[in-house]
Amino acid sequence: MVRRNYTEDDVAEAILDTTDRGLSQNEAAQKRGVPQSTLSGRLSGQASRNERIQAHQRIPKSQEETLIRWVLRQESLGYAPSHSQLRACVEAILKQQGDNKPLGKHWTTRFVKRHLELSTKLGKRQEAARFDGFTPKAVNWYFDIRENEYGWIKPENTVNVDEGGIMVGFGLDSLVIGSSDPKKKAMLKGVQSRTWTSFIEAVTATGRALKPGIIFKGKELQKQWFLNEFELIADWHYITSPNGWTDNHIALEWLKDVYLPQTEPRDASDARLIILDGHGSHAQDEWMATCFLNNVYCCYLPAHCSHGLQPLDNGIFNVIKGAYRKELQKLASLTDSAPVDKVHFIRAYAKAREAGMGKDIILSGWRFTGNWPINRHKALTHPEIQPDKEKVPERFKTPSPPQLHSDDTPKTSRQVRDLAKHRSRPTRRKYSKIAKGLEALEMKVAVQNARITGLEEQMAQVRRGKKRKAVPNPNRRFMTLAETLTAGEALPDSKKAEIEVDVDEKDESVIEVGVRFEASDQRDRIYSLRGMAKGDQVMLEQLKIDYEAPTAKVYQDFASIAAQQDPEVIVLAESAGQRRTDLPSWVPDWSSILLPPAGYDGEEPIFGAGLKKDYSKPIVAGDALVVSGVPIDSIMRVGRHAMVGDSTVL
Template sequence: MPPKARQNSRNLAEQEARLLLAISALENQEICNIREAARVYNIPRTTLQRRLNGYTSRLETRANNYKMTQNEEESLVQWILSLIRRGAPPRPSYIREMANILLAERGTTPIQSVGENWVSNFIKRHDEVKTHYSRRYDYRRAKCEDPKAIKEWFNRVQITIMQYGIVQEDIYNFDETGFAMGLVATARVVTRANYYGKTPLVQPGNREWVTSIECINSTGWALPPCIIFKGKVHIEGWYQDPKLPRDWRIEISPNGWTTDEIGLRWLQKHFIPTTISRTTGKYRLLILDGHGSHLTPQFDQICSKNNIIPICMPAHSSHLLQPLDVGCFSPLKRAYGSLVETQMRLGINHIDKFDFLEAFPEARKSAFKAETIQNSFAGAGLVPLDPDRVLSQLNIQLKTPTPPPSLSTNSAPRTPYTARQLEKQASTVKKLLRARTQSPSSSLETRLDKLIKGHELHFNELVLAREEIRDLRASNKKQLQKRKRSTRQLAITDGLTIQEGSEQFQRENEVHEAQNTIPIDPGLSAVEPRVRAPPRCSDCHNLGHRRLQCPNRVPN
């Protein structure tokens, strides 16, 4: 703010403070004359007289060049915040469209509209909202972020710990993470000043997949990893690197992913021997996700025989509840990508398994620090047990709030139905109040303004809700039309134009209808009704009579 404008603002604030003191002195009858109060407090008499007549301060008065009223903008802010809570933050163009709808509901002619830069100025005026780049968020993951399900998870963890007497030193978390060998990490770089856009960074580009099974303890130490390479045989060179720790484990699979057999071998030959000597209590708690290799009967049987209590997190919630995902995997991949970038700068244009085994130990050492592991368990709310640490992050509700109730159609004719009509009614009520009461109390006018503001906010919310319902109905109509479309298949590998495909399916439908239609020959006679066969005697075995009517029957 320029110095002159800052000085003017300070003078206005000081004058406003003196005005309030003068009004207070007049209301308390400390000074009985308006002219005397203006002289004592060094303020203009006309300004004091206008303030006593109900006019507001210029500091509190909204500028005249705004397209929307303050209540309309506040309604728009509340609508934006409701969309954010549902995980659907609006774009600036959508906000501008809703603002134009609110202006159109005034009923004035000509219909006003906001400009191209109105949204940016609107956001600057309101501290509750701010522009950010959006990020993709899976619906199934957001759907599982239910506070009730999260609370049930923490209750289950607490009950398990108390039931088996598990100490904090015996709490573990394990999971798998994957790497594309030759991809670098996205990072901030220095480039020339006149360059626009994102700077391209050359990378080797080898996307062969490798998986690492990691396990960490709540006290801050990590088990040796189990690396899974894509392949069918082991290579001798993998085991000849002197820098590679001897307690690391290497597995192979057809695609570089983990399997049920690898998970069982890791549990039997890796986890149990490594942790048994460091176990404090009788039971060990193993926190894991719902991956298929963790839910086999053999896996559960081995855990039961070795006093290991496995406990699975709710589906699609590992980004909140799993310590490895909360604090370890992200720095691990970032460190590995940085090392790949270093190799690229040295002229290495292809990263193979030998290069991975050389770079991965260094990346893992920088990521799996004791402090990082302990903070990961704390961030997941497990050690120490603190559910509020996670529940405070749940800010998306995947449900549509109940819209405000519609106005009754049986109201009196003078009842306002729009914000414009409400404004006229409020102006009329204030004039009647001033006419019937020579000096209306400020508390009464304040209460009236609050009522008017509340009704105006409801009017604006109703306009926004109607527009949202209209969009939802249009979307639902499209979904119904999509469900009515046929799902018949055509066994043709070549491409078809829309016309050719339509004709081909039409021919297929005609053939199908022809096969299901049975032709009726008009020359065929009607089918005669069935006739019951004559009875057969059980004594003489002749047709036409029964045993009791048999002529050869000997009377008793």
């Protein structure tokens, strides 16, 4: 008999045939298709091949079975894990067991091969094009998963999470009462700071709101943002990011530090469910591994459907943002339009959150979207749902150009040329022109980047001889206000946020340094100063590198920044040589070499004028610099020896 593939069930039946049914080993082996040597070995107590291998495997059989169930469930949800995500889950299990040895290169392949219920297949990522927005097709797809795969999870363990954002200080125009004269404009007093701050909110299907995660734009949390009066919200969580939005790191920290501790189920065996959008940070390897280890399932909303299917987007966020704007208007009336800082934001958002995070409003969002109680009809009758598009027969359908998503947008000239392949001749010519333009821009950017790198290295050399004391960066995890208030000095002062510098010698005036620098492009005399302003956030934010701007504008902008930032800085230095004609009189001509006259010691600029005490802040109005001062004398031209034209000394 030709031997066929057999399973452990076949071996078990063959053993029963021999021990209970009176068949010989040879007869039982032939009947079940099992080698006689295998059957004989099992009858004598020999372990199966899989059992022998199991002793040398990295994780026990029970954990492998749990992993298999998780993989199959993720596939049924439309989010089958990749090899890297499976590997991340197993490595997380091993790390918990104290095993830090990495998995073998082919571990995932062999794991799939030894489990017949698994197979590697080509996965197609769910993109926005899969559904035509918020349509019945998308709703039915979502509720098929919601009912069949997650209906058994308790409502108290079901959470909707989403990230929202507020432009701090940005208010809306509104109707006011004023004069009947149509020529008179009614102006609303309000703050116009446009700093972006994000928040991560989560609510359960039973109406409970989790503590929020606040994401400020910046490098590090600052102690002065938090006041003792905020003790009532001391359990909020705070973190920073460069742009005020979440990223992979912040999403993972929120999952570990905020979500998991606050949603611990009463029964440790109960599963938890997160309903969320398909943001890339919610499907990274570490996110998936952390969810797997904590028995947390993720139900991803269809693309472009969150406004109809997400509880937070249906009432809760609208109430919060509306209440926040009202609080901001109250703040503007009290602070005389002063910029909204982090303290004011926390105060206003705390009051707005009280209005929007009531239990009734939260439950209303869950009911309105049909997420709890689960009601597909609620979502299908949502006022913003769109009808499914009728499918046009292929022979009548005009071919549509390929979809370009944000990740597919061409960023280089080579990618543009690749897009032109297999197109018509006129289209290829247009793509070629675009590619040539990109190539010219790429060359220009490369030259400018090289120039900037060189200037930064020059400035590094200037400052390299000074003694520095580095301060380590703080931990980037979410921090609660309670930790901040008790720690005292746990958060760095703004002046020590990056590096504390102990300088032996007196710093030179940045303007003098700029004048002495040689540069082929005269704008570099200003742009090179960025390398010396590493700890000066105002200078770094306002002094932007733009080689499209005229030299005169670059000089005037920098002089304006310097004058308004520090009234003691000497900006009225005058050069002894030929001066540019396109500069206001108060703007130094950094393109000229500052030559010292006879007897000049080089310690101060020629005829530099400046304030020793900050009596008033200078005002820049167009080309004019408005300062306070008293005329005491005048200077007249008397010769040609490094003297200057007539001017007034203040």
